[in-house]
Amino acid sequence: MELMDELGIREKLRWRATSMAIYTSGKLHDWGTPIALLRFSEISFLSRLRYGAFAFLSVRRNRWDAIETESARSWITRWCGAEVYDRLWKPLFALKFYQYAENVSAAWIWTRIRRIGRSRRSMMQEELGYIEGGSQALVDALCSAILERGGQISTRCAAQKVLVEDGRVTGVLTSKGVIRADAVISTVPTPLISAMVPNLPEDWKARYDSIVNMGVCCLVFKLKRSVSPHFWVNISEPDIFIPGIIEFSNLRPVGRESIVYIPYYMPGDNPKFAWSDAELLDEAFRYLCRVNPALTREDIIAAHVARLRYAQPVCEPGFAAKLPSVQTPIHGLQIADTCFYYPEDRGISESVQLGQRMANRLQRP
Numbered sequence: 254m255e256l257m258d259e260l261g262i263r264e265k266l267r268w269r270a271t272s273m274a275i276y277t278s279g280k281l282h283d284w285g286t287p288i289a290l291l292r293f294s295e296i297s298f299l300s301r302l303r304y305g306a307f308a309f310l311s312v313r314r315n316r317w318d319a320i321e322t323e324s325a326r327s328w329i330t331r332w333c334g335a336e337v338y339d340r341l342w343k344p345l346f347a348l349k350f351y352q353y354a355e356n357v358s359a360a361w362i363w364t365r366i367r368r369i370g371r372s373r374r375s376m377m378q379e380e381l382g383y384i385e386g387g388s389q390a391l392v393d394a395l396c397s398a399i400l401e402r403g404g405q406i407s408t409r410c411a412a413q414k415v416l417v418e419d420g421r422v423t424g425v426l427t428s429k430g431v432i433r434a435d436a437v438i439s440t441v442p443t444p445l446i447s448a449m450v451p452n453l454p455e456d457w458k459a460r461y462d463s464i465v466n467m468g469v470c471c472l473v474f475k476l477k478r479s480v481s482p483h484f485w486v487n488i489s490e491p492d493i494f495i496p497g498i499i500e501f502s503n504l505r506p507v508g509r510e511s512i513v514y515i516p517y518y519m520p521g522d523n524p525k526f527a528w529s530d531a532e533l534l535d536e537a538f539r540y541l542c543r544v545n546p547a548l549t550r551e552d553i554i555a556a557h558v559a560r561l562r563y564a565q566p567v568c569e570p571g572f573a574a575k576l577p578s579v580q581t582p583i584h585g586l587q588i589a590d591t592c593f594y595y596p597e598d599r600g601i602s603e604s605v606q607l608g609q610r611m612a613n614r615l616q617r618p
Contacts, residue, residue, distance in 0.1 A: 256605050257384075261392040265385040270378055271484035271504055279490075281481060285369075286377050300336045305330040309359070312370030317360040317596050322571045328359035339538040344489045348496040349518045350467060353567045360596040368598075380483065380493065383505040388601065392613040407432075416585060422585035436585040436615050438608075442466060442563035443590050452583060460577045464592055469564035470528075473539050474510040475555040478546045479503070493540050510554060512542065521562040530558040539612040557584050565599070566592035579611060587611050 254345075257263045273285035283289040290305050294559055307329070320328055325346070346354040374380040384390050407429070408594050415428040415437055424433040441449065444466060445460040450531045480486075484504050487497040495515055502512040515537045519526055525533075542548045569575075572595055579589045589611065594603040 255392065256395075257545075258269040259393075262384075262390060262394050262397055265390055266382055267385055267505075268380055268382050268434040269504055272379060272482065273485045273487070274481060274483040275487045275489060276493075277340075277489040279543075280488075281483075281486070281544060284487065285379055294335050295427070296340055300334055302610055303333045303335050304341075304439060309368060309369065311363055311366045314363065314367065317363055318575060320359040321573055321596070323359040323390050324570050325359045327551065329362075341487075341489060343498045344491075345457070346489060348494060349565065351520055351523070353465065353569070356569045357465065357565075358568045358570050358572050358596065361572070362599065364596045365510040365598055380485075381504055388507070391601070401468045405550045412439075412449065413581075415439065415450045416451075417458065417583055417586075418449075420582075420584055422583055432617065434585075437587070438611050438615075439559060439586070439588045440590055443566075443592060444563055447500070450581075450586070450588070454582055457577055457581065460575065461588075463575065465567040466521075466563040466592075467518045467567065468523075468526055468560065468562045470526065470533055470561045471561070473557045473559075474511075474513045474515070474534075474541070474553060475578040476513060476536070477509075477549070477552045477554060478545075478548065479511040480541050480548065482515055488544075489538070490543075491545065495537065495540055498541065498544070501516065515540075518565055526560070526562075534557055563590075566595075567593050572596075579607075580614065587614065 254263065254266070257266060259375060274364075275282050275284045277295055277401070282293055282295070284293070284511075287305060290301050290308075293301060296304075325342070329342055335513070343354070344355060350357055369379075372379060372381055399406060399438060407427070409428075411428040412425050413428060414428055415432065416424045422434065424431050424435045425437060439446070439449070443461045443464045446461040447520060448451070450458075453461075480498065480500055482503065483500065485497060485499055486496060495517060499514040499516075500511060501507075501514055502510065517525065517533065517537075536557075537546075538550070538553065576590070576593060576595065579587050579593060581588055591603075593600040593607060594600070597603045
């Protein structure tokens, strides 16, 4: 919001009441409010009470150091019991982290619970914001401000190597030549750093190489009708292999059509990551029809698939100690990607905050 103020586009921010649901046992259940939890008969009444207390206290918790070395499974089970973890959380972790599902940091999942819990007008009403014109409006305003101040933006200009002389950064080798620089801020995924910055000490390279990332196939459907009235639907069904769907048009109105986003998180070497777009879209649309049986193929106006090999860092217990410093041993070189937001998850606000800190370091003598 501070950046939007600086760019003069704060008036483009809009707020809207939204809702959540969970699809399980072949039924769509309201989710995200105390009443919805009490009505959720898929788990015992005692488990519902424990889960409610867990969510309430997590939202109000401000420190994460005490749970940073604990796994999410241990933490959730300790507070809520095995039934809640196995029924509600285990399927989501399995479809986002696969073989790493049992070793995700409690601090990482706590920040997600707190963020959603605090995105509310009240205990009974979630409220989320969006930018009129989408995130593209923010990107356009930021690019314009950079160009107006004499900056340059190069696209389709792949960074290939960070150039270093006598322990000091001197520029970047790109697919279009060398860009000379006194300072470099790298935000490429950490798995690419060792090859891109060969002058780093070997122990630093090893730390970057040890950070595991999940890939993602992002599917977007433009439909003639809505799938549900909810912005976010978690899915917990043994034969549906996506953790949920996000119906973005239930947050940001886009006319009479519905825009639905489906994330397929998986390791980059998973065979499904190499599926064709048609195969992914076909499977995903069958899942949408499970959630809303009224949907037919004729409801598809358009569909698109995008892939990102390094999308979601796996933040295991004790992840904070695993992260290298943002300032590297090479003078003038800072390195960070989305895993440096830890314990926060990936988000535009986290990007802006970390970017500001890195830029401010350049101004220090």
